[in-house]
Amino acid sequence: MGTIPTACAKCPLHTRAGYFCSVLSADELEHLSSVSTRQAIQPGDSLTETFLDSWPVFGIADGVLGVRRHDADGRATIAAFLVPGDIVDLRGAPSEMLSSLSALTEVRVCYLEPRAFEAVLEKNAAARKIAWTSLQQQSFRMIEQTAALSKKRASEKLAWFICTFRHMHGRDIQVSQSAEVFRNPFRNIDLADYLGIRPETVSRAFRSLEEAGAIKVHRSNLIQVIDRNLLLVLASASSLSADSPAEFDNIRVLLPTGS
Amino acid sequence: MGTIPTACAKCPLHTRAGYFCSVLSADELEHLSSVSTRQAIQPGDSLTETFLDSWPVFGIADGVLGVRRHDADGRATIAAFLVPGDIVDLRGAPSEMLSSLSALTEVRVCYLEPRAFEAVLEKNAAARKIAWTSLQQQSFRMIEQTAALSKKRASEKLAWFICTFRHMHGRDIQVSQSAEVFRNPFRNIDLADYLGIRPETVSRAFRSLEEAGAIKVHRSNLIQVIDRNLLLVLASASSLSADSPAEFDNIRVLLPTGS
């Protein structure tokens, strides 16, 4: 009783402040862990509908999941990102949504047994607040994405993506002087589906931002932000913050704790 | 003690099954009502940020609110609709979002005092479930909207809107034979912001759907759906249901109860 389960010992959902499992008592954690299922998903793989039918509630420990929709004419769309720390509840979701989740990077998820999850929410006010806030943040992020999708030019959409994702995916960020480099873990093909444009246009938009002097793209998808303020202007963003990450305080960020 | 407050007696949030206040005990309702604030908002008017600072939690009794975002270049976007039955929680929302809510039709909202709201969630499991489900549905709707926004052609977007909204705004629907008429309460200018296109394009898209024989637009924004299946094809919708409204069971619909 009361010892930290080995599966949770190094799991970000438990170790990171502000994440769901970090506020559970030792007993709660032990019980919830004992009835949960963990899964590592490789990029490109999808969560199966039959599996999600039994496990519709999960937390994302690491990586990025995409919510894919397929049009009748074969065009695909990534309607949302699900990111580390998100508590996802698909109970009551339309069935197409259950078959639409796929890993865009390597993803680790922890499926929470629904009744045990509910029991935790019932008793633990802090956990309830975190789960609620996570749902809120998912909505707020989608509002930002929708606003980005209705932007006119492809380069604006891409500039917005870079500005936003720089904050959300902070582990690989290296800051040196005023230059800043981070790794874009997505294929252009997925980025295209996410931004509502074609892969060729993504490629041309990257070039366009480079020629404007806002960024430089190095190999293996390393993106160097050369002029952050210019990038913000190119994003036509009236609300993205320039220097402080204050805007993103409510989007939980994976920053390196130590180094 | 225990009598229904007059303000709630005819409020849909209380009288409609599945809406938040319908599962409150008489005592809970009376107390929550006594610390709540009601407001009627005229089309075009916005909720003020200072007011939402004090009242960030509210339910929508009637009408449609739009979440507006403004680009740097003056272009506006309606990133989401908030519809009757929605429980909205803007605590922790970025401040731009607080200043971005405006009424697209005549709207009646009921602001719930946050601590009293929390107290209800704490004690009433049914209310907690409804509030949670409402948040979920807001996310699910946004996923559908995002998928629609990334559609290629304007006529597809508009066809999707008609298919979707036909279910969400059921009060004015009149069904006769296979023909179906409903009132579109939005200005084309708002529709344009919602679908990420320009008002001129909305106008041309309506004409395009008419010429295809899918709909007919009558005066005062009455839309007659002539060929529902054709409309679905034009929406390039692989997931919208053709005849049964099963797809929309989880989107709470305002259907006439009596007549």
Next chain:
DNA sequence: CGTTTGTTTGACGTTACTCAAATCTCGTGG
């Protein structure tokens, strides 16, 4: 080394945007 998959480039077509003007709608006041 060959296969597969993803990215880039170029030429071309289509679509929606832009801008301007005409028309319509509806509320207001004469």
Next chain:
DNA sequence: CCACGAGATTTGAGTAACGTCAAACAAACG
């Protein structure tokens, strides 16, 4: 009841941007 005016819708012509298709190129993998 009609005239007026503000705002919205519609229409048209020209342009800018992205989509489309095809081919070359690069990267990852066995």
